[in-house]
Amino acid sequence: MRHLPVTSRRIGVIAIGLALAGGAVACGPKSGSDAKAGADATPHQGGTLYVLNNQAQEDFDPARLYTSGGGNIPSLVYRTLTTRNRADGAAGTKVVPDLATDTGEPSKDATVWTYHLKDGLKYQDGTPITTADIKYDIERSFAPELSGGAPYLRDWLVGAADYQGPYKDPKGLSAIETPDAKTIVFHLNKPEGEFPLLATQTSFAPVPKAKDTGTKYAEHPVSSGPYEVVSNENNGEHIVLKRNPNWSATTDGQRKAYPDTIDVQSGIDQAVINQRLSAGVGKDADAVTTDTNLGPAELAKVSGDKSLAGRVGTGHFGYTDYIAFNPKVKPFDNIKVREAIAYAVNRTTVINAQGGSSLNEAATTFLPQQAAFGYTPYDPFPAGADGNPAKAKELLKEAGYPNGLTVTLTHDVTKGDEQGPEVATALQEALKVAGITVKLDGQEHNAYSDKIHNVQSEPGFFLAGWGADWPSGGPFLGPIFDGRQIVKGGDNFNNAQLDDPSVNNEIDAINKITDLKAAAVRWGALDKKIGEQAVTVPLYHPVYKRLYGKDIRNVVISDWTGVLDVSQVAVK
Amino acid sequence: MPPAPPSGARQIWRRLRGRPAALTGGVVIVLLVLIAAGAPLLAAIEGQDTTSYHPGLVDSASGGVPLGHFGGISGSHWLGVEPGTGRDLFARLVYGARVSLGVAIGATILQVLIGVAFGLAAGLGSRWVDSLLSRVTDVFVVMPALILAIALLAVVPGSFPRPVLLTLVLGFLAWGGFAKIVRAQVLTQKSLDYVAASRLAGSSPWRTARRELLPALVAPVLTYAAITLPTNIVSEAGLSFLGIGVTPPTPSWGQMLSSATTWYQADSSYVLLPAVLLFVTVLAFTVFADGIRTALDPRAASRLRVGTRAGRRGAGTADSAATPADAASGIPGPADPRGGGAA
Numbered sequence: 001m002r003h004l005p006v007t008s009r010r011i012g013v014i015a016i017g018l019a020l021a022g023g024a025v026a027c028g029p030k031s032g033s034d035a036k037a038g039a040d041a042t043p044h045q046g047g048t049l050y051v052l053n054n055q056a057q058e059d060f061d062p063a064r065l066y067t068s069g070g071g072n073i074p075s076l077v078y079r080t081l082t083t084r085n086r087a088d089g090a091a092g093t094k095v096v097p098d099l100a101t102d103t104g105e106p107s108k109d110a111t112v113w114t115y116h117l118k119d120g121l122k123y124q125d126g127t128p129i130t131t132a133d134i135k136y137d138i139e140r141s142f143a144p145e146l147s148g149g150a151p152y153l154r155d156w157l158v159g160a161a162d163y164q165g166p167y168k169d170p171k172g173l174s175a176i177e178t179p180d181a182k183t184i185v186f187h188l189n190k191p192e193g194e195f196p197l198l199a200t201q202t203s204f205a206p207v208p209k210a211k212d213t214g215t216k217y218a219e220h221p222v223s224s225g226p227y228e229v230v231s232n233e234n235n236g237e238h239i240v241l242k243r244n245p246n247w248s249a250t251t252d253g254q255r256k257a258y259p260d261t262i263d264v265q266s267g268i269d270q271a272v273i274n275q276r277l278s279a280g281v282g283k284d285a286d287a288v289t290t291d292t293n294l295g296p297a298e299l300a301k302v303s304g305d306k307s308l309a310g311r312v313g314t315g316h317f318g319y320t321d322y323i324a325f326n327p328k329v330k331p332f333d334n335i336k337v338r339e340a341i342a343y344a345v346n347r348t349t350v351i352n353a354q355g356g357s358s359l360n361e362a363a364t365t366f367l368p369q370q371a372a373f374g375y376t377p378y379d380p381f382p383a384g385a386d387g388n389p390a391k392a393k394e395l396l397k398e399a400g401y402p403n404g405l406t407v408t409l410t411h412d413v414t415k416g417d418e419q420g421p422e423v424a425t426a427l428q429e430a431l432k433v434a435g436i437t438v439k440l441d442g443q444e445h446n447a448y449s450d451k452i453h454n455v456q457s458e459p460g461f462f463l464a465g466w467g468a469d470w471p472s473g474g475p476f477l478g479p480i481f482d483g484r485q486i487v488k489g490g491d492n493f494n495n496a497q498l499d500d501p502s503v504n505n506e507i508d509a510i511n512k513i514t515d516l517k518a519a520a521v522r523w524g525a526l527d528k529k530i531g532e533q534a535v536t537v538p539l540y541h542p543v544y545k546r547l548y549g550k551d552i553r554n555v556v557i558s559d560w561t562g563v564l565d566v567s568q569v570a571v572k
Numbered sequence: 573m574p575p576a577p578p579s580g581a582r583q584i585w586r587r588l589r590g591r592p593a594a595l596t597g598g599v600v601i602v603l604l605v606l607i608a609a610g611a612p613l614l615a616a617i618e619g620q621d622t623t624s625y626h627p628g629l630v631d632s633a634s635g636g637v638p639l640g641h642f643g644g645i646s647g648s649h650w651l652g653v654e655p656g657t658g659r660d661l662f663a664r665l666v667y668g669a670r671v672s673l674g675v676a677i678g679a680t681i682l683q684v685l686i687g688v689a690f691g692l693a694a695g696l697g698s699r700w701v702d703s704l705l706s707r708v709t710d711v712f713v714v715m716p717a718l719i720l721a722i723a724l725l726a727v728v729p730g731s732f733p734r735p736v737l738l739t740l741v742l743g744f745l746a747w748g749g750f751a752k753i754v755r756a757q758v759l760t761q762k763s764l765d766y767v768a769a770s771r772l773a774g775s776s777p778w779r780t781a782r783r784e785l786l787p788a789l790v791a792p793v794l795t796y797a798a799i800t801l802p803t804n805i806v807s808e809a810g811l812s813f814l815g816i817g818v819t820p821p822t823p824s825w826g827q828m829l830s831s832a833t834t835w836y837q838a839d840s841s842y843v844l845l846p847a848v849l850l851f852v853t854v855l856a857f858t859v860f861a862d863g864i865r866t867a868l869d870p871r872a873a874s875r876l877r878v879g880t881r882a883g884r885r886g887a888g889t890a891d892s893a894a895t896p897a898d899a900a901s902g903i904p905g906p907a908d909p910r911g912g913g914a915a
Contacts, residue, residue, distance in 0.1 A: 271834070294635075295635075295834055296635035296636050296655065296656060296834070297635060297637075297655070297834040297835040297836075297837065297838045297839070298635070298834070298838075299634060299635035300631075300634045300635035300636070300637035300655070300835075300838035300839065301837050301838045303631075303633070303634040303635065303637075304634070304838075346625075348627045348632075349625045349627050349657065351632065352625075352627050352630060352632050352636050352656050352657060352658070353636075353656050353657055354656075355635050355636060355656070356630070356631070356632040356633060356634065356635050356636040356656070357632040357633050358632075358633050358634070358635065359635070386627075413815055413816075414815075415815055415830070415831070421815075421819075421820045422656065422657075422820075424820070425623075425657075425820045425821045426625065426657065428821065429623055429624070429625050429821070430625075432623075439731075440730070440819060440820065440821075441730045441731070442730050442819055442820075443730070444726060
């Protein structure tokens with residue numbers, strides 16, 4: 001499980017990158033206008049959709065891509081065993097079949113998962129898709145030369161821990177069986193009720209062995225989705241996709257594929273992307289972005305302009321920004337001190353420092369506010385939106401600090417970052433009112449990340465954030481609170497170094513549950529139980545606000561990704 | 573007042589008096605210094621401080637833009653509030669002046685001290701000492717000081733007081749110009765009769781330096797310091813702009829400018845305030861430095877005297893009368909505005 005946290009964190013980092021530019025319009029009414037834009041203009045096939053992005057779509061190889069739910073652009077080219085439901089809001093957190101006929105048949109204890117392929121599935125060249133090709137891509141994802149993908153399978157598949165990929169070890173993985181061209185069976189070394197959610201990732205896409213060109217495969221991959229790659233320049237900086245004639249909507253109920261061509265241009269400054277989308281001149285009217293949010297100032301400008309405000313999509317990606325404590329450092333070993341800080345926190349000023357109430361929602365639970373994660377509302381330290389300094393002072397007195405306390409808050413110096421100086425300064429001011437003097441220790445971005453993720457150097461009181469690879473409580477709570485996931489040498493995400501047998505056992509018990517709804521309820525209860533220990537203070541959940549072009553229709557934003565789904569967008 | 577020596581303060585003042593641009597610069601500088609020194613008093617009169625958050629004064633749903641006009645200007649917030657936090661901008665600006673001026677003045681003093689010491693030692697020392705010190709000086713002159721400052725500021729732990737660190741870094745990196753000027757001046761003066769006489773009379777090198785050379789260095793060093801000071805202000809603002817200057821919540825103009833850049837469309841007064849202040853400060857120091865330079869320039873001095881007398885004699889102002897003198901002397905005049913009707 002060593003790698004698991006890294007992966008989840010990386011998704012988090014991507015989310016932060018996206019959120020950096022973030023700004024917003026008032027939530028409720030704006031999503032209404034989004035719906036309107038989609039409804040009264042019926043989407044039609046044809047045209048070219050332009051995607052304006054900041055980050056390049058690097059390593060466009062299904063074995064190397066690290067995606068949540070199969071990704072946005074990748075999902076246009078790669079179909080997977082299962083995929084995310086392409087629907088607005090909470091409905092979009094469901095996992096649905098893609099190449100497979102269902103989301104998987106588990107064995108009784110959820111250690112064996114069996115999938116059958118639909119009929120009539122073809123690659124772009126018309127050859128049939130087989131389960132052997134899916135197995136082959138999974139094996140490729142273990143090859144050191146094709147690194148980058150999610151590490152879960154190495155942990156989960158029987159005997160896969162040291163597998164080096166099909167180039168060095170052509171015998172393949174015995175944990176994956178393909179009894180016939182349409183059946184694939186996975187043998188796991190422990191119960192994993194969330195296997196169908198993992199099967200949305202692009203390592204579960206088919207790659208025909210005969211067409212595999214190793215590290216060059218990303219330039220001309222063989223498409224199983226509605227689009228094929230015309231060109232992929234400079235490692236994903238400019239990708240052009242055209243319609244795949246051998247893809248059929250009859251086998252794919254999820255992707256709408258309205259435009260004939262999709263042109264993905266990256267390396268554009270975030271401010272420029274927002275400026276171009278708001279101006280909407282020429283081709284930019286047919287443009288969207290999949291990685292650039294509106295920033296606070298941009299939101300302020302958009303809010304004052306009705307025509308622009310109607311072109312803002314609002315999304316919720318499951319993410320939590322929080323205060324992390326290391327109880328091994330004094331005085332944070334004292335739960336009363338941690339509770340005092342939890343009471344003193346003023347979420348209003350923290351949220352304002354991060355762009356205001358349209359870009360963030362106050363958090364008192366560690367799990368994001370979505371049923372799929374198991375969200376169960378609770379607030380163990382009810383202090384209201386503005387904090388309760390009087391109660392905090394009382395707790396400090398009980399903790400033995402009647403005259404207040406001086407502590408150091410470690411944060412990232414990157415301006416606008418979710419762990420950045422704006423949040424730290426807002427906390428400093430709020431805690432001052434409660435008699436806690438906060439000294440700020442700002443660290444350079446990479447140094448900060450190294451410092452807080454190493455148990456040797458971890459400070460006592462710092463800022464952190466967490467997002468999950470799929471919408472469930474498992475990848476959200478496990479890496480942060482599972483005592484067996486404490487990593488000694490670095491890449492540790494269990495900030496509190498919490499190793500509570502009752503928590504660990506409950507995590508194991510929930511992983512056995514294959515009914516995701518039932519599991520969600522248990523995750524919610526576990527979150528509440530951990531929350532009472534005050535080893536973290538949840539601050540806020542970011543909200544994504546993104547502009548799209550004037551002629552864009554059928555905007556669908558799921559709570560899985562929080563981002564407009566490119567497979568649903570039409571330009572005509 | 574006792575009769576002033578040829579290059580004394582009184583003479584400088586007399587020469588400066590005839591230059592309205594330099595005088596205006598000087599007045600602005602005095603005002604800025606008063607503002608910086610009186611920051612706590614000014615903030616107290618307004619009834620605000622630099623760190624208090626006012627969430628009620630910003631529109632949280634619209635990205636945190638200040639409520640009201642011109643960035644939320646009101647009777648209790650004279651220059652409005654900061655977007656997002658609602659912190660008082662007047663208080664932050666006047667306190668920011670302390671950082672800008674304090675660091676710049678401190679760094680300039682440090683540069684003068686180091687530069688004069690190196691220049692004197694190089695000019696008076698043996699050939700060997702001179703070439704060694706001159707090479708060291710060359711290294712500091714050609715070194716990209718700002719880039720090195722960025723590197724230094726990034727590695728020093730955050731617990732070190734930031735304004736002091738900024739002063740030290742700027743001071744220790746950019747003294748090369750002073751050393752070069754001082755060395756050149758010492759080499760010229762050294763060969764003059766009065767210095768030789770002092771040496772022949774048995775003065776030690778130290779005494780010679782102190783009694784005979786230092787007074788001759790005042791004019792060039794003062795001039796160069798006046799020119800360097802605005803450069804230091806800009807450097808401090810630049811480093812704070814890059815996020816490696818003073819740390820929050822200490823306000824600084826560069827830092828405010830940096831936070832304000834994204835707001836230029838939504839809340840333009842937030843950008844304008846630190847930008848205009850920085851501009852005015854640098855302009856004031858530059859104009860004043862130019863005045864000092866001209867006032868201390870022996871060649872310009874003669875022109876000035878002619879001009880002044882001409883001004884008294886004729887109906888025109890000192891400045892307008894100085895123009896023909898400039899032309900006659902053949903030396904290009906300083907580029908200050910010649911507002912003929914200003915007087």
